[in-house]
Amino acid sequence: MPETQMQVDFEDGETGGRYVIRTSAGDAETTFSKTGDKIIIIDHTDMPDALRGQGYGAVLIERIVADMREQSKKIVPLCPFAASQFRKHPDWSDVLN
Template sequence: MTEVIREVSGSKGRYVIRQNGEEAQMTYSITSPTLVIADHTEVPEAFRGTGAGLAMLTQFVADARAEGFKIMPLCPFVNATRKKHPEWADVFAA
């Protein structure tokens, strides 16, 4: 798995993994310094089964802890995955 890259532009951001000319991404919206909304996760067919979605979410959780913000899980993937990881409960505003 290649590295997870974080890109931020104004109040929008995303985590992205690039591999063989394709991109998997997890987009988010910054509502305040303490609340970020996980909007959407998009993983192309070429990435299926590689753990790309989990890798991006794991980085998102690590950044939330390091920077002190909560994640509002509007994205169905993020919401479903957080339920499988009770150890992440501290970073989710739900």
């Protein structure tokens, strides 16, 4: 599914939040924790089986990277999926902590 068709919602809380794509097959989400004002830790990506392999996870991580760049924040990709995306995108090194 092309990225332009995916609506990514952002939910922010005091200590963390999530990015989510809602579909009829379930929610694809990546959650994060905050460590201070300038660093987030991507701690989990969850994908319904019906959505696996269709690019939803990559869209979520790309959105987080774009948002953190815009906010001058750094990312610790603790989640194995997020870490693998960072290895595939050396151009994201500017947001790595």
